[in-house]
Structure formats: C-alpha cells, structure tokens
Amino acid sequence: MEFFRLGAEEKARFYQKILLEVGRLAPIMLIDADGNFIFASDAFLTDMGLEAEDLRHKSAYDLVAEKYYDRSPSLKALAEGKDCGELSESKDGFPVYTETKLLRNEQGEVEYALCHSLKPASIDHEVELLRHQVAYYRGEVAELKNRLRSGPQTIYQSEAMRRSIVTADRVAKADTAVMLTGESGVGKDLMARHIHERSARSGKPFVPVCIPMMSPSLLESELFGYVEGAFTGSMRKGKTGLFEAANGGTVFLDEVGDIPLELQVKLLRVLENQEIIRVGGTEPTHLDIRIISATNRDIPSMVEQGLFREDLYYRLGVIQLRIPPLRERTGDVPLLADFFLHKLNQKYHSHKCLAPGALSLMERYDWPGNVRQLRNVVEQSVVLSDGDFIREQDISRLIRGVPGRPPVSPSGAATGSSTHPVPVPEAASAPDVVSEASRIERQQIVDALVRAHGNKKKAAELLGISRSKLYRRLNTF
Numbered sequence: 001m002e003f004f005r006l007g008a009e010e011k012a013r014f015y016q017k018i019l020l021e022v023g024r025l026a027p028i029m030l031i032d033a034d035g036n037f038i039f040a041s042d043a044f045l046t047d048m049g050l051e052a053e054d055l056r057h058k059s060a061y062d063l064v065a066e067k068y069y070d071r072s073p074s075l076k077a078l079a080e081g082k083d084c085g086e087l088s089e090s091k092d093g094f095p096v097y098t099e100t101k102l103l104r105n106e107q108g109e110v111e112y113a114l115c116h117s118l119k120p121a122s123i124d125h126e127v128e129l130l131r132h133q134v135a136y137y138r139g140e141v142a143e144l145k146n147r148l149r150s151g152p153q154t155i156y157q158s159e160a161m162r163r164s165i166v167t168a169d170r171v172a173k174a175d176t177a178v179m180l181t182g183e184s185g186v187g188k189d190l191m192a193r194h195i196h197e198r199s200a201r202s203g204k205p206f207v208p209v210c211i212p213m214m215s216p217s218l219l220e221s222e223l224f225g226y227v228e229g230a231f232t233g234s235m236r237k238g239k240t241g242l243f244e245a246a247n248g249g250t251v252f253l254d255e256v257g258d259i260p261l262e263l264q265v266k267l268l269r270v271l272e273n274q275e276i277i278r279v280g281g282t283e284p285t286h287l288d289i290r291i292i293s294a295t296n297r298d299i300p301s302m303v304e305q306g307l308f309r310e311d312l313y314y315r316l317g318v319i320q321l322r323i324p325p326l327r328e329r330t331g332d333v334p335l336l337a338d339f340f341l342h343k344l345n346q347k348y349h350s351h352k353c354l355a356p357g358a359l360s361l362m363e364r365y366d367w368p369g370n371v372r373q374l375r376n377v378v379e380q381s382v383v384l385s386d387g388d389f390i391r392e393q394d395i396s397r398l399i400r401g402v403p404g405r406p407p408v409s410p411s412g413a414a415t416g417s418s419t420h421p422v423p424v425p426e427a428a429s430a431p432d433v434v435s436e437a438s439r440i441e442r443q444q445i446v447d448a449l450v451r452a453h454g455n456k457k458k459a460a461e462l463l464g465i466s467r468s469k470l471y472r473r474l475n476t477f
Contacts, residue, residue, distance in 0.1 A: 027117045033110050033356055035059040035075055044117065049091070061355075061389060067091060071351055071388050073098040074115040079353050080338070081110065110356075155339050158329035164191070164321065171319050172198035177271060179256075179316050180294040182323035185372030188294035189254060191323055196250040201290060204249030207242050211258040220263055226279035243276050243287060250290045256316060257297035257308065264309045271315040291316065326367040326374065333363050336371060340378040352382050357392035365399055383449040445473060 027044035031037055037055040045052060048068055060072045073086035077100040085099045096117050103112040156162060171178055172195045180188040189208060196206045214222055225241030243251060253259075259267060270276055271291060275284040293316045302308035326333065337354060345352055354362075358381075367373055377398045385394040445463065452458035460470040 029074075029115050029117075031060050031074060031078075031113050031115070033078060033112070035061050035072075035078065035355075038112065047090070047096075047117065061387075061391075064389070065387055069096060071353075074100045074113045075355070075389065076100075076353050077102060078110065078113055078356050079359065081334075155335045156329065156332045157335060158324075158331040160324040160329045161332055164323055165194075167321055168195050169198055171195060171321060173200075174319070175200065175290055177290070177316055177318045178292045179299075179318075179320045180292065180323060181320060182294075182296060183325045183370055184296045185370035186323040186325055187371045188296075188323055189252065191321070192250075192252040192254075192292045192294060195292060196252075196290075199250070199290070201249050205246045206250050206252065207246035208252045208254060209242055210254045212255050216260055219260070220266070221279045223263075224266070224276045224278055227281040238278065238280075241276065241278065243270060243289060244285060246289050247287050248289070250292060253291060253293040253316075255295060255297075256293040257295040257299055257302060261307070261309070264312050268309065268312045268315060271312075293317075326370045330363055333367070333374065334359055336374055337362060337378055340375045341382070344379050344382045348382055350382060351388050352385065353389055355389050355391045358390050358395045361392050361395050380446050383446065445470070 026041060027047045028039075028041045029037065029044050030039040036059045040050075040052065040055050045055075048063075050068075060075050063069065064072050064075070068091050070089045073084055073088055076086065077084045081102070083099075083101050085097065088096050088098060090096050098115055098117045100116075101114045102110050103114060105111050156165065168191060178192075178195060180191055182188055192208070193206060196202060209223070211219070221239070221241070223241050223243055225239050225244055227238045266276075270287070270289075273284075274288065275286045277284050299308055299313050299317075303310045303313055337359065341352060341354065344350075362374070362377075369376070377395065380398050381390045381394045384398075385391070445459070448459040448462040449456070452462060456470055460466060463470065
C-alpha cells in the first residue's frame with residue numbers, strides 16, 4: 001500500500017481508518033512480537049465470543065491456554081519467523097483458516113503479526129480451506145524429507161559450518177584417511193556419515209565403531225574377527241570382524257584416542273597394507289576400506305607422552321577436519337532446534353512450538369555440550385512444558401546451573417553473575433551438594449517422562465512416587 005502527496009500523520013490516520021473499516025467486515029487481529037494483542041476487529045471478537053475488554057490484558061498464548069482454539073497459527077509464524085496459512089479448530093469445533101503476515105521494522109526485525117481468520121460458511125468453502133491445508137503440509141513434508149535425506153549435519157547457515165561442509169565435500173571425493181576433531185557433542189559421527197554418503201563408497205557399508213564402548217580385552221577380536229578355537233568361549237566357526245564387515249565401504253573409528261597402544265600397530269597395518277589377520281589366525285585377509293576417525297583428545301600431546309604412535313597419527317590424519325563448536329555457529333541454533341522439534345513432535349505425538357523468547361534465549365546460550373546438549377534440552381522441554389508452547393522459562397530451567405556462559409539479555413547484560421564457565425570447586429559446599437542432588441532428581445524425572453512418552457501417571461509409577469508428588473516436583477523445577 002502506498003499513498004501519494006500525504007504526510008506521515010495523514011498516512012497514519014488513513015491506515016487507522018482502513019484498519020477499522022476492514023475490521024467491521026473481516027475477523028482480523030494484530031499482535032506484537034510477544035503475542036500481546038494490539039488490535040482485534042469486531043468480527044474477530046464476535047467469532048471468538050469475546051469482548052474487547054477480555055483482550056486488553058491478554059496475549060495469544062492466553063487464548064490457547066483457555067481453549068478458545070487448539071493452537072495459534074499466528075504464534076507459530078512468530079516462532080518460525082515467516083508468514084504462514086494454517087487451519088486450527090475453534091472452541092465451538094469449527095475449522096478456522098488463519099493467514100498471518102509478519103510486519104517488520106527497517107532493521108528487518110519482526111514487530112507485529114497481522115492475522116486474518118476465516119470460518120467456513122459452506123461445504124465448498126471448507127473444501128477450499130482443506131486444499132490450503134493440504135498444500136501447506138505438502139510443503140512441510142517436502143522440507144522434512146529433504147532434511148532427513150541429507151541428514152541433520154547439513155542443517156546450517158553459519159559461515160563456520162559452511163567452511164567445514166565445503167571441506168568435507170572435497171575430502172569425500174579423495175579416498176584417503178580422515179581425522180575429525182572437535183569437542184564432544186559437535187556431531188563428528190554425522191560428519192563422518194556425510195563424507196561417506198558423498199563418496200564413491202556411498203552404496204557400500206558404513207560401520208561405526210565406538211572405541212570406549214568396547215571392552216579392551218575384546219576390542220581386537222571385534223575389530224579383526226577370530227578363527228575357530230581362538231579362545232575359550234569363541235564361536236565354533238569363528239567370527240567376522242567389523243573391518244571385514246565394512247569391506248568396500250567405510251569404517252568410522254569414534255574416539256580413536258582410546259585405542260590401546262598394543263593394538264595401534266595392528267591398526268597401522270590395516271592402513272598401510274589394507275589387510276587384517278584374525279585373532280588366532282596366520283593368514284592375512286585383504287580388504288578395501290576407507291577409515292574415518294574422530295577424537296576430542298589432544299593426539300599430538302598424547303604422541304609426545306608416548307600414549308599414541310606417531311606413525312599411526314599421521315596415517316589416520318592425512319586429512320584433518322575440525323568441526324566447530326556450537327558457540328562458534330550460533331546462527332545454526334534456530335535451524336537445529338526446529339529440526340529436533342519436528343522429530344520430537346512426531347515421537348511424542350505433540351504439537352509443540354518454540355516461543356520467540358525461548359528461541360532468543362537459546363541463541364544467547366553457549367551450549368557447552370554442543371549439538372547433543374541442544375537436542376537433549378529440546379527433548380526435555382517437549383516432555384516437561386505445559387501446553388503447545390515452549391516458553392523462555394521452560395528453557396531457562398533446563399540450562400540453569402549447567403557450566404557455560406549465562407544467556408545474555410537483549411541489553412547485553414548477562415542474566416547470571418559471571419560470563420565465564422562455571423569452575424569446578426575442589427570440595428563441594430553444602431549448597432553445591434543440594435544443587436547437585438536437585439540436578440540428579442530432575443534428570444531422573446526427565447528420564448522417566450521420556451520412557452513414559454510424556455505420560456505423567458506412568459512416569460510417577462516408574463519413579464515409585466505418587467502423581468501428585470510428581471506434579472509438585474515439576475512445579476519446583
């Protein structure tokens with residue numbers, strides 16, 4: 001809309017008049033970025049069975065909580081930062097189609113959401129609305145399929161992760177050993193699979209091996225296999241090892257720094273000669289495999305200390321690729337949170353949505369546990385939050401007390417007392433013990449709720465407490 005030969009004040013008066021005139025006929029409302037009502041037309045109030053005074057101190061969140069409709073497309077648009085059209089169901093059971101247009105300031109920040117809601121007046125109209133819904137969900141399904149096809153490791157927009165992905169795609173074409181480095185939880189396993197799927201071996205096996213999860217005494221036989229009668233309790237016909245199982249494909253050695261020294265020389269033989277000798281055997285078996293390794297340890301320091309063979313380090317790390325921590329790719333937090341939320345809503349048959357304040361808080365947090373911690377927080381918030389909206393306080397309760405930089409307020413001031421990681425004291429004080437006990441109890445409750453798929457009655461039974469006690473504990477978190 002544009003006016004010609006009118007000043008700012010005259011434009012404002014006309015905008016107001018147009019809004020009021022349109023509002024006499026159409027059910028429209030205007031909310032701010034926090035979901036608070038700014039304007040509601042007479043038609044909207046009539047459709048909802050409300051008076052203007054009812055909305056004076058209410059937000060769109062309140063209308064959902066009070067069951068005026070089952071969910072709010074306008075709040076979903078605010079949370080996702082994009083316009084949308086979606087069906088919901090009103091208090092009287094009618095389907096309501098809502099078109100939401102986000103209004104932004106000169107800096108591109110969302111200030112308001114303008115919503116136009118329409119109840120179907122006929123079967124034909126309802127069919128048309130259903131067509132809109134089908135088109136919308138087709139787009140959602142297509143987007144999710146694309147994400148699932150490529151894997152969550154490709155969900156990014158940060159420059160730091162873009163550089164890592166570009167390098168990974170180049171490395172995938174060169175059939176050589178790759179060592180992935182980075183902090184725990186950054187997604188090294190997903191990057192390894194990304195490299196495999198984009199290599200010439202993509203149609204062959206991808207065999208992940210988590211070294212710390214294997215018993216040191218059985219590690220050799222698991223990796224290389226064994227012949228018949230190799231040791232007491234062995235299978236009669238022997239066993240094929242993980243390297244043989246991956247023949248033609250890729251072996252991913254996770255936490256390779258934990259491989260015992262005595263086994264490292266045998267791993268070196270695999271890299272140099274592409275062959276293994278089964279435990280108890282004498283004949284080598286030739287293989288065609290690519291090895292991708294990963295570690296969060298300082299391997300060069302381990303080499304200096306004699307804890308890791310230098311020749312093996314150079315063979316494993318022909319190409320080294322660092323995966324940046326989440327604090328260096330904060331622009332990816334909303335994308336990852338949205339991806340996890342989609343998957344967890346499917347898992348728990350829910351319709352949760354992140355409120356703008358919750359998402360803003362997540363963007364300001366350091367995430368010391370990286371992507372793994374982010375996913376856990378999203379899952380816990382899906383299980384523990386009330387209603388369909390995950391609010392700022394829901395996220396705040398879950399990251400409170402976790403080592404890492406406290407979330408920073410929009411003004412730039414930290415919400416905590418320090419901007420540095422929380423130090424671990426040499427001896428825990430009484431408050432520290434209480435805090436740790438509370439954290440353990442909270443985690444036990446979360447685990448029970450996850451096992452019970454969000455059913456609080458079943459969770460209480462798993463915990464051996466009454467449902468009322470469970471509710472009391474949840475209210476204290």
